[in-house]
Amino acid sequence: xxxxxxxxxQFRQPSVLPGFGxxxxxxxxxxxxxxxxxxxxxxWRSSALGWATFLELATDQRTxxxxxxxxxxxxxxxxxxxVFGVILAWVLVRYRFPGKRLVDAMVDLPFALPTAVxxxxxxxxxxxxxxxxxxxxxxxxxxxxxxxxxxxxLVFVGLPFVVRTVQPxxxxxxxxxxxxxxxxxxxxFQTIRRVLLPGLAPAVLTGxxxxxxxxxxxxxxxxxIAGNLPYVSEIAPLLIVIRxxxxxxxxxxxxAAVMLMISFAMLLIIxxxxxxxxxxxxxxx
Amino acid sequence: MEVRVQNIRKEFGRFPxxxxxxxxxxxxxxxxxxGPSGSGKTTLLRLIAGLESPTEGTVFFGDEDASRKTVQQRxxxxxxxxxxxxxxxxxxxxxxxxxxxxxxxxxxxxAEIRRRAGELLDLVQLSGLEKRYPAQLSGGQRQxxxxxxxxxxxxxxxxxxxxxxxxxxxxxxxxxxxxxEIHDRTGHTTVFxxxxxxxxxxxxxxxxxxxxxxxxxxxxxxxxYDTPNSPFVFGFIGQSNMLPVRIENGQLLMGDQPVGVxxxxxxxxxxxxxxxxxxxxxxxxxxxxxxxxxxxxxVAGTRHVExxxxxxxxxxxxxxxxxxxxxxRARIAFRPTRWKLFRT
Numbered sequence: 053x054x055x056x057x058x059x060x061x062q063f064r065q066p067s068v069l070p071g072f073g074x075x076x077x078x079x080x081x082x083x084x085x086x087x088x089x090x091x092x093x094x095x096w097r098s099s100a101l102g103w104a105t106f107l108e109l110a111t112d113q114r115t116x117x118x119x120x121x122x123x124x125x126x127x128x129x130x131x132x133x134x135v136f137g138v139i140l141a142w143v144l145v146r147y148r149f150p151g152k153r154l155v156d157a158m159v160d161l162p163f164a165l166p167t168a169v170x171x172x173x174x175x176x177x178x179x180x181x182x183x184x185x186x187x188x189x190x191x192x193x194x195x196x197x198x199x200x201x202x203x204x205x206l207v208f209v210g211l212p213f214v215v216r217t218v219q220p221x222x223x224x225x226x227x228x229x230x231x232x233x234x235x236x237x238x239x240x241f242q243t244i245r246r247v248l249l250p251g252l253a254p255a256v257l258t259g260x261x262x263x264x265x266x267x268x269x270x271x272x273x274x275x276x277i278a279g280n281l282p283y284v285s286e287i288a289p290l291l292i293v294i295r296x297x298x299x300x301x302x303x304x305x306x307x308a309a310v311m312l313m314i315s316f317a318m319l320l321i322i323x324x325x326x327x328x329x330x331x332x333x334x335x336x337x
Numbered sequence: 338m339e340v341r342v343q344n345i346r347k348e349f350g351r352f353p354x355x356x357x358x359x360x361x362x363x364x365x366x367x368x369x370x371x372g373p374s375g376s377g378k379t380t381l382l383r384l385i386a387g388l389e390s391p392t393e394g395t396v397f398f399g400d401e402d403a404s405r406k407t408v409q410q411r412x413x414x415x416x417x418x419x420x421x422x423x424x425x426x427x428x429x430x431x432x433x434x435x436x437x438x439x440x441x442x443x444x445x446x447x448a449e450i451r452r453r454a455g456e457l458l459d460l461v462q463l464s465g466l467e468k469r470y471p472a473q474l475s476g477g478q479r480q481x482x483x484x485x486x487x488x489x490x491x492x493x494x495x496x497x498x499x500x501x502x503x504x505x506x507x508x509x510x511x512x513x514x515x516x517x518e519i520h521d522r523t524g525h526t527t528v529f530x531x532x533x534x535x536x537x538x539x540x541x542x543x544x545x546x547x548x549x550x551x552x553x554x555x556x557x558x559x560x561x562y563d564t565p566n567s568p569f570v571f572g573f574i575g576q577s578n579m580l581p582v583r584i585e586n587g588q589l590l591m592g593d594q595p596v597g598v599x600x601x602x603x604x605x606x607x608x609x610x611x612x613x614x615x616x617x618x619x620x621x622x623x624x625x626x627x628x629x630x631x632x633x634x635x636v637a638g639t640r641h642v643e644x645x646x647x648x649x650x651x652x653x654x655x656x657x658x659x660x661x662x663x664x665x666r667a668r669i670a671f672r673p674t675r676w677k678l679f680r681t
Binding site for chain 2: 226231232234246247251253
């Protein structure tokens with residue numbers, strides 16, 4: 053009769069990695085303090101509004117327009133960043149050129165620079181009397197003080213997210229995979245389009261999600277360049293601040309709650325796509 | 338298709354990886370490039386593929402000069418050591434890739450592509466796994482997908498770079514036999530690179546032994562094993578012993594002891610005597626090599642005995658049938674029955 057060594061049920065498998073309990077405890081406490089309590093405060097406040105009031109506040113035309121502008125410009129900026137971020141990462145990974153380290157370091161600047169500074173700088177450039185804006189305004193193109201200006205600002209703050217998520221995956225691409233494609237008769241364009249880019253898709257998706265999320269929440273740089281015309285170029289975060297300044301807390305809460313729900317739903321979907329691709333391909337960022 | 342490599346020289350920077358290498362590969366032949374790492378065997382394979390371009394020399398496919406052609410134009414099949422499968426594509430898509438990317442005028446219809454890919458998967462015994470992704474396959478299965486993918490384009494020549502190098506011993510053996518079968522059935526001219534001599538000797542019609550960017554010897558596995566033409570080949574292929582000897586009047590001496598081997602007609606002087614551990618006979622008396630037993634090991638059907646043969650401090654290893662060796666024997670005298678001399 054052999055004695056049973058392990059208890060019938062265990063919360064976790066014995067492991068040689070120490071500190072599981074401690075690490076999980078710290079993680080949960082931290083998440084609760086930093087994310088969950090503030091957000092549930094928001095949920096609690098908005099649920100106190102009552103369904104009818106909430107709906108009325110959330111479907112206010114100005115709110116809807118602000119949300120549409122916020123999510124629309126963030127989406128557009130994230131898409132632009134995907135294209136140029138991937139190209140930038142490609143150049144940084146694949147080529148050697150003088151000043152490469154400098155360019156590589158510059159990519160991170162949007163992380164560090166106060167976004168208000170970026171917003172003011174962009175506005176100065178793209179305003180109708182700015183360096184670039186004055187060249188474009190005769191053509192009838194207005195960037196600053198329009199939703200297009202918001203996209204420009206969001207492209208700026210979102211760029212490093214795409215580059216920095218795609219770059220390491222690109223570095224890992226096996227040279228042999230490209231050679232294999234070449235031996236099978238694929239030219240450079242076919243290799244990039246059919247072999248390399250699809251392999252990068254999960255990383256690109258992650259970069260897109262991060263850039264998009266950052267764009268939705270961005271405030272500092274946008275308010276300078278947007279012009280902040282209600283219904284036209286007013287973003288949701290700004291509207292929340294405006295409502296707060298009017299002491300209209302219920303409206304601010306409602307907008308915040310809607311933003312939270314949409315953002316969470318989108319990030320969840322993107323995460324699920326990633327989990328699916330990881331299961332299928334055995335990799336993913 | 339016949340492949341001829343003529344006076345190829347390849348330098349990486351200042352470092353010569355291949356030095357004046359020429360090699361004729363007959364149509365339908367299965368040929369092994371064998372050598373230690375750094376011998377230039379992979380470079381030679383990649384030159385034939387067109388993945389590298391030679392510093393000097395020419396590669397012919399049939400009568401056609403292929404040196405100026407790109408990899409894409411050469412229509413070869415290449416199998417990499419680490420599979421290099423497209424991980425976002427299913428097994429079927431991987432195998433069909435070479436056909437689907439062809440320009441429209443040379444591309445078979447979709448149904449035809451699918452039929453051919455299916456046939457190849459049948460050949461490599463992977464039917465039923467068409468919808469899987471590479472990540473869901475074992476190493477051996479992945480390498481078989483890679484081979485099917487390479488064969489799908491009906492290559493002029495099939496090139497395999499250490500195809501079994503990343504697999505464990507059991508799978509490796511299985512795939513070896515299986516590759517031979519596939520080759521016999523399809524008749525592709527095949528060149529494979531390996532550093533594993535068993536693999537080369539067991540699998541290939543002819544073996545090319547390479548060292549330091551040069552070809553040391555080309556021959557059938559029998560020729561390579563039985564009549565190595567240089568100390569390097571003797572030492573690299575199979576087990577061998579080397580003894581420094583002196584030749585006097587057609588007799589071989591080690592120190593002052595006769596070795597028990599005569600080489601009539603050999604000029605006097607110093608030489609190295611090479612023999613295989615199993616090419617010996619045990620003797621009782623003098624006029625032979627004798628030594629004290631250092632250690633013995635039983636390896637499968639034979640007993641390996643390591644002997645210390647006295648003054649020179651040299652050790653030799655011999656292989657005996659287990660019944661010929663009793664553990665109480667402390668001293669053994671023997672004489673090589675097959676051997677080769679290389680002058681120093």
